Amino acid sequence: MSAKVQYPHRATKPKRLRSLIESQQLEFILEAHNGISARIVEEAGFKGIWASGLALSAQFGVRDNNEASWTQVVEMLEFMSDITSIPILLDGDTGYGNFNNMRRLVRKLEQRGIGGVCIEDKVFPKTNSFIGGERQPLADTDEFCGKIAAGKDSQADDDFCIVARVEALIAGWDIREALHRAEAYRAAGADAILIHSKLSRPDQILEFTTQWANRAPLVIVPTKYYSTPVEVFRKAEISLVIWANHMIRSAVQSMQKTAALIHESEALTEIEDRIASIDEIFRLQGADELAAAERRYFSSYQANTKAVILAAARGGDLAGLTDDRPKVMIPIGGIPLLRRLVDKCKKRGIDDITVVAGYKAASIDVSGIDVIVNKQYASTGELASLACAIETFTDDMVIMYGDLLLRSYILRDLIESDAALCVVVDSATDVNDGSDTQDLAFCSEPDDRSMWGQAVSLKRIANAAQAANGKHPDGRWIGMIRVKDNGRRWLVEAIKVLQERADFGQLGLPDLINFLLSDGRDVRVWYIHGHWLDVNSLADLERAGDFTAEQDS
Numbered sequence: 001m002s003a004k005v006q007y008p009h010r011a012t013k014p015k016r017l018r019s020l021i022e023s024q025q026l027e028f029i030l031e032a033h034n035g036i037s038a039r040i041v042e043e044a045g046f047k048g049i050w051a052s053g054l055a056l057s058a059q060f061g062v063r064d065n066n067e068a069s070w071t072q073v074v075e076m077l078e079f080m081s082d083i084t085s086i087p088i089l090l091d092g093d094t095g096y097g098n099f100n101n102m103r104r105l106v107r108k109l110e111q112r113g114i115g116g117v118c119i120e121d122k123v124f125p126k127t128n129s130f131i132g133g134e135r136q137p138l139a140d141t142d143e144f145c146g147k148i149a150a151g152k153d154s155q156a157d158d159d160f161c162i163v164a165r166v167e168a169l170i171a172g173w174d175i176r177e178a179l180h181r182a183e184a185y186r187a188a189g190a191d192a193i194l195i196h197s198k199l200s201r202p203d204q205i206l207e208f209t210t211q212w213a214n215r216a217p218l219v220i221v222p223t224k225y226y227s228t229p230v231e232v233f234r235k236a237e238i239s240l241v242i243w244a245n246h247m248i249r250s251a252v253q254s255m256q257k258t259a260a261l262i263h264e265s266e267a268l269t270e271i272e273d274r275i276a277s278i279d280e281i282f283r284l285q286g287a288d289e290l291a292a293a294e295r296r297y298f299s300s301y302q303a304n305t306k307a308v309i310l311a312a313a314r315g316g317d318l319a320g321l322t323d324d325r326p327k328v329m330i331p332i333g334g335i336p337l338l339r340r341l342v343d344k345c346k347k348r349g350i351d352d353i354t355v356v357a358g359y360k361a362a363s364i365d366v367s368g369i370d371v372i373v374n375k376q377y378a379s380t381g382e383l384a385s386l387a388c389a390i391e392t393f394t395d396d397m398v399i400m401y402g403d404l405l406l407r408s409y410i411l412r413d414l415i416e417s418d419a420a421l422c423v424v425v426d427s428a429t430d431v432n433d434g435s436d437t438q439d440l441a442f443c444s445e446p447d448d449r450s451m452w453g454q455a456v457s458l459k460r461i462a463n464a465a466q467a468a469n470g471k472h473p474d475g476r477w478i479g480m481i482r483v484k485d486n487g488r489r490w491l492v493e494a495i496k497v498l499q500e501r502a503d504f505g506q507l508g509l510p511d512l513i514n515f516l517l518s519d520g521r522d523v524r525v526w527y528i529h530g531h532w533l534d535v536n537s538l539a540d541l542e543r544a545g546d547f548t549a550e551q552d553s
């Protein structure tokens, strides 16, 4: 349990944002507005994220006028930060109030691992710069400087960045006012200046840059002058370019197309191949990491156990009941045998279930299973059926006959066995009464019911005729075997060897188990004492009805 979670970068997020802002080369960050878009931005190769006020409010379906509260913004930032390793620069609007609100904002952002915040010199509640910008009042310069200073004084980490955004050009002021404000903000402690323009050409920005003469790093948002080649910004020694809203805009257009197509076609066939797969969503959410963590930390987690259920036989002794279906589809108390077994598996967290069918395979209509068909079912036995599923074997599985009825604790206890191979043996079956002459189990020790979990090994499985050597059987194998870790390799190797034999088609699972034993493999025994049934005859069916009635009640 000592594996350490590996964090991809050692530097803190504020430090990484600072190095982007202070880097000598032109850097780029892209907008994101929720966890999944933030992850996509990182995967694309960006070194930072712009948590845009416009995009965050848009994804909530509200206007960019501080209609979403600042705590709602911070909540979303936490999701974005948790799923990414690159720093986030928050578009913090006006700081959501006065200097005091700014101080609290900075502390809360630091607690959530945010790299820095950009505040703009407007008045709360602000409006997006591209909606009637000229009419928007600017903040008083001194008041805004106090807000910057308050933010800087309250940050715990020296690397946390405060970017001061100058809106003078947006609000219809001239370059002189913009430069005056920028210098005041720099002097108040701002780590960088964001100079914003809504012209379709970069003229204002370039004029500002020339006169600014590198007094502090410059950040720009070329949403309106988007056709300017980035070489122009590089030459002007801009530090950071923000691509400010392109993830929300692409998401919106894609969703509009998808909604229209599904609505018009009343079908999913047109859209399926044009959108991300469900698996891609799982990947972005980090589903693999959780599966690995469950294996590591959640000892009772059994979802990785697989079941292979053998259900190819017709079940000849059941008269007309199997004319149009295999034995496993015979209903007991209204529910097919196989459905009952699958439900037992699912109850124990076994959701990966492969059923090998044969006779009347098409009549197997049980949900939640994968069906493999043994086409040679009429001329082959159980081992050939099992071999059909060999490609699906895992390091953690249970193989069982499909006609089993059992209490679910049997499956639970078997799954908990750590042995590479473990068979379930019923010591309660009266193996000498002549009725059960198949699958007799000879073990290293008889069942000592006073010893929970005693270590017992299997010696041999035989029918009554084969066993007539005077030794008393210890019970009956119920048709269930647990395979774990090395057990899978042993099993696959044994099947491959047996497949070479001329009589392979006639072999059953006991032949496989006996082969493994003769090869020196240890096969453990898990004793049970009743609480199961298999269905081979009409008399069994009657017993099965009673067995399930008791369980269903």
Ligand code: SPV
Residues within 6 Å of the ligand: 052, 053, 054, 055, 091, 128, 129, 130, 221, 223, 244, 245
């Ligand atoms: C944002 O992305 O919310 C911004 C940039 O503030 S802009 O919309 O260009 O004003």
Ligand code: MG
Residues within 6 Å of the ligand: 052, 053, 054, 091, 093
């Ligand atoms: Mg904004």
